[in-house]
Amino acid sequence: MKAGSILLNALLLGVLGAGLTIGQFGRADENPAPADPALLPVFEQFGGKPGIDALMEDFMIRLIDDPRTRDYFAEADQKHIKQMLAEQFCVILGGPCTYTGKGMKETHARLAINEGGFNALVEDLQLAMDMHKIPFRAQNKLLAKLAPMHREIVTRP
Amino acid sequence: MLALTLSLALGTPAQAQDADVHEPSPAERARPDDSVAGSEKLLLTAGVSELEGAAGGGLTPWAVIGGYGTRDQIGASAFYTRVNVPDYHLDGAGALIGFLDRIEFSVAQQRFDTEAVGAALGLGRGFTFRQNIIGLKVKLAGDAVLEQDSWLPQLSVGAQFKKNDRGAVLEAIGAKDDHGIDFYASATKLYLAQSILANVTLRFTRANQIGILGFGGDRNDNYTAQLEGSLAWLLSRNLAIGAEYRMKPDNLGIAGEDDWFDAFIAWAPGKHVSLTLAYADLGNIVIKDRQRGLYASVQIGF
Incomplete structure (x- = not known):
């Protein structure tokens, strides 16, 4: 009993x-890089880690070109940001990477970012992904993992 | 530590202050665009304008707040819609304002032209019913787009205040009122990983043919709950196809009423304009059955 x-x-x-x-x-x-092994086929659609690295180059160019996001990146350590984003995207898509960066909350705590700024970055990423011929549905699978990070990244209002 | 806090509070030794003050980086000095009139929602995520003026699909409101304004912005849009079925046509026009992605206020007017049917009914060829609609929608919870790791859809409730200008005719066909209020609750969710958007709306209404034939009738004069749904498949950032279904009451003895269906394609070349084309099946309207035809809508906004 x-x-x-x-x-x-x-x-x-x-x-x-x-x-x-x-x-x-x-x-x-x-969790700044919630890995999902089921997304490995999407990782391949991004062209693996080299594809993601190449994507980051054009993504950063767009972020600096966009008046809504420029000031957050123009004088920052762009090389480091690109590297961290590439690691993060790679891990999220189930790729063989390790994210060595900090948490989203910590890295954005001192930045004044509103929802419009967050969405502006999403739009720039979409345009960069279009440029790299990443299929729309594959783009959305990545964005679905990134979107919830608005809770840590958007600090205003 | 206490000494440091005290000295800081007292504004003394400069040395201690320097050690503690963080020098903001350029990124930390960056300020977001905080203009109130803004268009920072993602493309098509504010839906289009439904027939009664609310942000939604073509036939049914969604839980999203219209206009491209985010949670700290105000957005607005205006629309013109034409529905051509074999024996009638309907023109609708209106505008909406979305406040802080929280409250939506809309106005719309519908003109329903009875064409030859008007003559057959002794009303005169091209007899037209006009209905004015004032809509209010409030977002209660959730975020249809950003909360991708949550099962919770965006939830809103709304009301549509409707007034028809043909009271005498409406009374003659058995309608009880020339005005009425629809209440609804909508749940909308974007399943981004699947590129699918789904909406379910529950509407409480007494409206006959959404109010164009008045409110309440000889067969039923009470509010009834009607289910409405939209399913959209995103083909690209600016193109979506889908289908909608709208249950309707059947209150009038002399004018049987059917549920409505449509299949649509919505295209937004940019945030300031969108076009929606649909094939709509409106079923029986008064004495004419199988009213199926083209629905076309243009929306402009920011």
């Missing part, structure tokens, strides 16, 4: 624990 109730408790704890784990990692709150 007692053994049975212990077993039941253990089961309950297990279920609760699993629930909490899903609850914690189901949202991209603090």
